[in-house]
Amino acid sequence: MFSSRTPGDLNPNRLTAILQQRQRDGLPFIDLTQSNPTRAGFDYPADLLAPLAHPRGLAYRPQALGLPEAREAVVADYARRGIRVPADRIALTASTSEAYSLLFRILCDPGDEVLIPYPSYPLFEHLTRVDGIVPRPYLLEYHGRWSVNLPALEQAISPRTRVVLAVSPNNPTGSYLKHDELRAIEHLCARHGAALVVDEVFADYPLPGARNGAAGDVLAASEALVFSLGGLSKTIGLPQAKLGWIAVAGPPTLAAAALRRLEFVCDLYLSVSTPVQAAAAELLERGAQVRASIQTRVVANFRRLAEMSGATPSVTVLEAEGGWYGVLQVPTLATEEELVVELLTAHGILVHPGYFFDFPRESFLVVSLLTPPPDFADGVRAILRHFDCTVGGHARG
Numbered sequence: 001m002f003s004s005r006t007p008g009d010l011n012p013n014r015l016t017a018i019l020q021q022r023q024r025d026g027l028p029f030i031d032l033t034q035s036n037p038t039r040a041g042f043d044y045p046a047d048l049l050a051p052l053a054h055p056r057g058l059a060y061r062p063q064a065l066g067l068p069e070a071r072e073a074v075v076a077d078y079a080r081r082g083i084r085v086p087a088d089r090i091a092l093t094a095s096t097s098e099a100y101s102l103l104f105r106i107l108c109d110p111g112d113e114v115l116i117p118y119p120s121y122p123l124f125e126h127l128t129r130v131d132g133i134v135p136r137p138y139l140l141e142y143h144g145r146w147s148v149n150l151p152a153l154e155q156a157i158s159p160r161t162r163v164v165l166a167v168s169p170n171n172p173t174g175s176y177l178k179h180d181e182l183r184a185i186e187h188l189c190a191r192h193g194a195a196l197v198v199d200e201v202f203a204d205y206p207l208p209g210a211r212n213g214a215a216g217d218v219l220a221a222s223e224a225l226v227f228s229l230g231g232l233s234k235t236i237g238l239p240q241a242k243l244g245w246i247a248v249a250g251p252p253t254l255a256a257a258a259l260r261r262l263e264f265v266c267d268l269y270l271s272v273s274t275p276v277q278a279a280a281a282e283l284l285e286r287g288a289q290v291r292a293s294i295q296t297r298v299v300a301n302f303r304r305l306a307e308m309s310g311a312t313p314s315v316t317v318l319e320a321e322g323g324w325y326g327v328l329q330v331p332t333l334a335t336e337e338e339l340v341v342e343l344l345t346a347h348g349i350l351v352h353p354g355y356f357f358d359f360p361r362e363s364f365l366v367v368s369l370l371t372p373p374p375d376f377a378d379g380v381r382a383i384l385r386h387f388d389c390t391v392g393g394h395a396r397g
Ligand SMILES: Cc1ncc(COP(=O)(O)O)c(C=O)c1O
Pocket: 035, 094, 095, 096, 097, 098, 121, 167, 171, 199, 201, 231, 233, 239, 243, 244
């Protein structure tokens, strides 16, 4: 009856089932997986969304790529980050997820392939399959810092490769795509007739380990067709506002052709609401204070994580340059799934296992740096105690 675009088994996985039981039993836990900023105890100004109620939103003026004033607001937001892009190279979407789908539809036929980084954003697997295309992994490697395994990426390219996806900074590794990597991938894409899509939703959140100018300028592309993705979801911590965007760069004729096709597909749905478009400039301006609070917290939590783990040699916090996550490498005392289940059931600490993000080997834990600081410190302390193989820790039972 149903297509294979959705998974055959939609039942909750083991960890989710255990968590749901714990919630039904009313047992408390510290949630180190919270990645929804609106539920992480930040003070959002009560009238932050007031611009959505402005009467200018009462007139419906459908424009497939977005209202001119909203596209200009996105241009101004790129300018805030020192990046120049013209308004006619911007397409608005309801979310980054929708942006991926629109791009897959203009670039891929069913059965075509998209290269996705491992480890990275778990949704890629589903976002590709739901559009009838095939995800193929390429590896990011950690040698004290993360880098793209470029030879492996090149090997993964096939005649059916239409798109290379990258996330910068990446979720959850926190690694930026460096200038040299970016240009090398762009070159490969140009040679193989593929497009490069770079998800920059976390670009506003550098961590203390970020080197100045570490991130390559995605929109400086001139060889290949390149797309940069962003949105209100992360840039001002408002996923529910449902406004994302695609900025297009590359050879001018290709970029113009891509925008015409995006316009065609966007016109079929017209999914971005008029009130959010009309309010975009004001929301981006008002949301700066939310962004600042998120930034302060993720930096403080990452510093705390690094400091606290310093006293536990069996646990390593991996270098991160940006984003909302911290990655801990821990001793393989059991499978990752068992480790995470034990942290939850024995200590009331919820973390993500590395396999959730397709780390190619075990054992890694991923924690959200959005967690309110007292909970974050308590949770991290419990994890470190659990894995401390030297004194009073797990090794001694
Ligand atoms: C890398 C990455 N891209 C996109 C998103 C989601 O963005 P949106 O809410 O705009 O779909 C997330 C959410 O966690 C993410 O981690």
